[in-house]
Amino acid sequence: MSQDSTSQDSTSQDSTSHDTHDHRDPAAARAANLVKLGQMASQIADFFKSYPEDQAVPAIADHINQSWGRRMRGDFLATYHAEHPDLPPLVRKAIALVRPPSPGV
Template sequence: MTTERMLTMANQIADFFRSFPHEEAVAGVAQHVRQFWDPRMRRKLLEHLDAGGEGFDPLVREAAARLRQPA
């Protein structure tokens, strides 16, 4: 998966949850990524964030902090 495709997918998830209350939106993004993305995709997301996270929606950035914690 390219970085561009990963960014698009992550930001689309954030767009879906944007209408939820903020805390629910962050939790929803994290839960979706945890449930539906395979470990390689999650690792790529976290690596991109570690490199600055250019292009990620703020909801994705917040949700990523939860992805670093055990489920």
């Protein structure tokens, strides 16, 4: 009987662990990811906001170019633009310096 309860416990643990996964639909997950990219860019700008603007703007773009993968940069550039109201002014200015991902790489 001990074996049965053990196998039952492991089965219930397996089903419980699946319940902790995010069950959002793919569109909602993608939208949340895009919001997160904007938040990350804003955090980078927060770090550089004490710098003079002529240093902060390229530093923000450099950080994004060096630290974000091509998909992240592509999603960011496809979603946000220089007039996007949810981004701080420094990020809006840095967008022009963010490298788009190379096609096919």
